[in-house]
Amino acid sequence: MLTTLKDVAKLANVGVSTASYALNGNKLIKESTRKKVLQAANELGYHPNGNAKNLKRSKNDMIGLFISGFTGPFFNQLLEGIQDVVVSHGYELVVCASNERHRMLTERLVDGAIILNYHIESELLKTVASEKMPLIVLDREIDHPHIYKALLPNDKGIKQALKHLEDKGHKDIGFIAGSTDSYDGETRLSAFKHYIKEHNFTTEQSAILRADFTEASGYETMKTFLKNNHHYPTAFIAANDEMAMGAIRAIKEEGLSVPTDIAVVGFDDIIIAQYLQPSITTVRVHKKQWGEQVAEAMLNILKGANADLILQPTMELIEREST
Amino acid sequence: MLTTLKDVAKLANVGVSTASYALNGNKLIKESTRKKVLQAANELGYHPNGNAKNLKRSKNDMIGLFISGFTGPFFNQLLEGIQDVVVSHGYELVVCASNERHRMLTERLVDGAIILNYHIESELLKTVASEKMPLIVLDREIDHPHIYKALLPNDKGIKQALKHLEDKGHKDIGFIAGSTDSYDGETRLSAFKHYIKEHNFTTEQSAILRADFTEASGYETMKTFLKNNHHYPTAFIAANDEMAMGAIRAIKEEGLSVPTDIAVVGFDDIIIAQYLQPSITTVRVHKKQWGEQVAEAMLNILKGANADLILQPTMELIEREST
DNA sequence: AAAAGCAATTGAAACGATTCAACAAATTTA
DNA sequence: TAAATTTGTTGAATCGTTTCAATTGCTTTT
Structure with a gap:
């Protein structure tokens, strides 16, 4: 069996309680006996059993x-x-x-x-x-x-992204949402819908796409969208950077240019965003x-x-x- | 205090052992009493204490x-x-x-x-x-x-990288090592040194650089190297992709081109490697x-x-x- | 009707630590 | 010198489970 405190105590010729105190640095223990105990523990390769310890202390x-x-x-x-x-x-x-x-x-x-x-x-x-x-x-x-x-102020992020696009002259802005499971994804989406209405952007319902946060899903969704709609928004906001990456790949593949034909804003600022070509404008989350x-x-x-x-x-x- | 099995047992009007068996699905327990116990546990919001459980079972x-x-x-x-x-x-x-x-x-x-x-x-x-x-x-x-x-066959990886560069006509090949703490980093380095000697490449000692696995360190190291040496190898192998990225950035910044002036091979194949410009040739680790x-x-x-x-x-x- | 078997339940002994309260020995105080 | 205090050490209780072995009622068998 594995070494327990009892084994250590026995080898050091002291009581278990003494051994425990010694190992935990209780200052009532004489220096010489502490040494004895430490020595014994070392010799046996003793490590305390965390479950027992935590159970007793009710603390982990x-x-x-x-x-x-x-x-x-x-x-x-x-x-x-x-x-x-x-x-x-x-x-x-x-x-x-x-x-x-x-x-x-x-x-x-x-x-x-x-x-x-x-x-x-x-x-x-x-x-x-x-x-x-x-x-x-x-x-x-x-x-x-x-x-x-401790929730992210996604609302503010969306607001900033829209403001930025508005400043750049965009009025027709699409959105790429992530999976519905995600709190951040859904608050980003509803903030988007909210501000779109409030500021009278001309976004059509069909330009709110649904993907699942992966690069691949962003690619597929955008690809399908461009194939089926000859009219498209001049800008998209994606609920995260990976989907933005995928969307950009699809847009380029369809012979359109980013940002000239379609501008794209991502979300999160993952490391890779700055290294891509084009690098991605994004809402940085610290x-x-x-x-x-x-x-x-x-x-x-x-x-x-x-x-x-x-x-x-x-x-x-x-x-x-x-x- | 927090709910314990005893509380559940008391509420369900059974012994603790019965409660334990019931919750653990022991089939000796009558269905009706199991229900009683489950009901009680639910009512109290009971969750077992993992430390006690694991201690007794000596299994986690x-x-x-x-x-x-x-x-x-x-x-x-x-x-x-x-x-x-x-x-x-x-x-x-x-x-x-x-x-x-x-x-x-x-x-x-x-x-x-x-x-x-x-x-x-x-x-x-x-x-x-x-x-x-x-x-x-x-x-x-x-x-x-x-x-x-379960160690990586770094040796083989280096061999493949060198073979590839050799096929491309390179004879003078440098190396960017990571921090000395890393087993993989050091085995990659020593494999490199080994094969360099065995195949009579013309690598100079000074072209074996030392960085620390980060992009920034790859950049700095390469920058310094190019500043101080007017002669440089036609290719570098980096012990990981991030350093390769940094090195490429430095090389481009010095007005040289990758791969024409200096070719670079990375290691690991991190996701980003394929998205960069130029995309990075690398030894993929699955x-x-x-x-x-x-x-x-x-x-x-x-x-x-x-x-x-x-x-x-x-x-x-x-x-x-x-x- | 007694013996045997089965189904369901249970008290109590672990698991391996910490820590309280008791104690002995050595030292100080009165 | 007796009493009080300090210094070290210790057995035993405890934390909340699991699980063994014992026990209780019931059926079933003889």
Whole structure:
């Protein structure tokens, strides 16, 4: 069997409690016996059993990030931001991309969770959230005393994109929406619809396309659209950069030019956006900053601070060659 | 306090053991009492305490992936591959990017671990690995009965890259190495040195540059090199695509052309490589496949199968515009 | 009608740590 | 010198599950 604290204690010739205190740096233990215990632990290659430890302490020193998958370039920077802050406060971060069980979350193997995963139902979140287990959601509206929100101001982003296109003289603007599962995607879409109406743009219903956030889907959707409609908008906004990429590829393939015939604005500012030809005008989401803010908030909540601060990550339009 | 199994049992008017059996689907329990228990659990919003559960069962149904950080586009596809396989076998995956404690690993909160993190010392790995906790390392040579290896055939990749350049008529070939921490980076470098000598290429010592895997470092290094040397190789191999990108940017900025003046071969085939101008010739690493193989191997090991199979992810040269 | 078998339920003993309260020995104080 | 305090050490209780072994009612068999 694996080495336990008892084995260490026996080898060091002390009680288990002494061994425990020694290893945890309790200062009541005499220096000489601490040495003995450390030596024994080392000799046996002892590592504590985390489950036992966490069970007893009812604390894991662990924060969980729950995302829907690792596909796509969006998560990396967000992750970096969260990671940096979390470890600098003595916690560790675990990232899970579960789509059904979410055991790490439901069985309370973390002390707090950050949620960006549409697979997890809000009802479940409500039964899991508690004083001892605060949640921060990045992907939904939800009302619960221990669930905090850190949502992107997608509305403002869309507004900026439209303003930019308007300034460039566009009146007829289309939209490429992502999958309906996504909170950000859908708020971007409805913000678009809202402002279109408010500012009397001439967008036709048929110019609101539906794709699924991938480059390929952006390509296919735009291709089909151009094949079936001889009239097309002078500009498109895509709900993310990957779809914008795909759309641009399709447009070019149909013999049209970006931005002369059709201008395209993306969303997120993924790394690749600046390297493409044409480079993509996009609404930059400060993903790393977002992650940092969320993590800071989580740590404050865990510290007991009253952190119902509503986070406002910033967004800005980055003008490039595609408009 | 939080709801425990005892609370559920009390509400359902049964013993704790009955409640436990009921929730775990033991068929000795009468259907009517199972219903009672489920109903009670539901009413209380009960979720089992994972630490207690895992402690008792000495099993976590959890596999850990330990990487050095979330920066860079390399990990995503690897992650996808691992994730898919792991969840399809009833396990869950946790990803940790720790750089000092690695508690998820050392405190045995996972049943098996996949290591791609140079921050974790081999000595530590040896004290952690055991029958109950198999390890697969992706980033080092290490000898231990419970540590399995799944290393990339970097040697072959370099060979292919050199062959390709040779076919294109290059004799004087430079190299851009990554940071010395990286196993893959260093094996790529030494394979390069080896074949250079074996095939009598005319590479000068000064044309072996040292960067750190980032685009920026590739750019800087190449910039400095071109500034200081009026003679330059007709081709470079970079230890990853990002450095290749940076190098190309520098080369173009110095008024030289890729591939006419200097050809560049990258390594990994990250998504962006095909979209750049010029698109990058690179040694493709089948990252998703690699991830799948590794995960399969881990699950086999956990199942007790004798899986000392040495994995051989494939590599192939993808020719594009940069050569 | 007693014996045997089965179905359903249960108390109690683990799992491996932490930590309280008790204690002994050594030291200080009165 | 007795009492009080300090310094180290320790057994035992606890965290919330799972699971063994025992127990209770019922049927069924002899």
